[in-house]
């Protein structure tokens with residue numbers, strides 16, 4: 001218990017004494033990599049846990065990619081919130097035309113892939129994945145022995161995988177239109193290849209997020225809630241103990257939920273983080289780049305967009321310029337992806 005309290009105080013102390021959202025640690029960071037060694041006792045973590053909600057199915061069209069024209073756009077920002085993340089500088093990037101999925105890849109879509117190929121995800125091979133404690137049942141909580149020291153609201157759950165998002169006994173049967181989760185970068189690559197597609201580069205993803213708006217924070221502008229309307233699935237309430245779910249969702253939302261941006265893309269901000277193809281790097285050339293693909297090698301892959309766990313006071317990374325990283329074999333209950341494709345590909 002003492003160990004846990006120290007970790008919790010450290011986590012919140014970092015937030016309390018570091019202004020301007022400067023905490024670099026969060027659910028979204030490398031603390032959730034499989035190589036992480038920092039774990040603490042699970043005792044006393046579960047204080048104000050609320051059960052997850054079940055939502056009705058949404059439907060989406062078969063042809064679910066958007067053609068994007070590319071051209072020049074401003075990537076990154078000169079007003080970074082997290083200096084260590086490499087959100088800066090704002091720089092001009094040119095992109096050739098490409099396609100991007102309108103939606104995050106859903107459980108339904110991923111199930112088609114698995115049914116056709118017999119693919120086994122890395123979380124299934126490793127035998128566990130990271131789950132947010134607030135989503136766990138009492139039965140699963142009883143089986144836990146450790147949590148992530150720097151982020152104790154995360155726990156590695158045995159047999160948590162894309163079919164069993166909160167561990168054994170849980171199911172995606174009522175969430176087939178929600179984004180697939182507990183998928184690693186390697187899993188995402190395998191899925192996109194099977195579809196004849198690929199992962200977007202970070203530049204393609206950010207261009208798509210911005211939807212032709214220049215220098216704005218979010219896919220829809222600078223106002224988080226225009227006309228008091230929720231525009232994305234993020235966190236409301238006191239993190240990590242209370243999620244008031246005023247946007248309608250305590251965990252993932254259907255991939256069709258919320259308004260699209262001007263490109264017709266949904267949930268670029270929030271819902272689940274999305275893998276990109278690029279290796280992680282925090283220093284960027286400030287000269288004009290054409291179709292940048294990131295470093296040629298690295299240890300972590302870039303993910304973009306933030307998730308249902310993000311709050312302005314904690315992990316303020318549902319901004320288009322924001323970014324984070326994980327090792328390619330990592331997986332978690334707030335991390336998914338969508339695919340891109342070259343313009344020359346024929347989309348059915």
Ligand SMILES: [Ca+2]
Pocket residue numbers: 233234235236245246247248249250251308
């Ligand atoms: Ca939410």
Ligand SMILES: [Ca+2]
Pocket residue numbers: 104267268269270271272273274305306
């Ligand atoms: Ca997303």
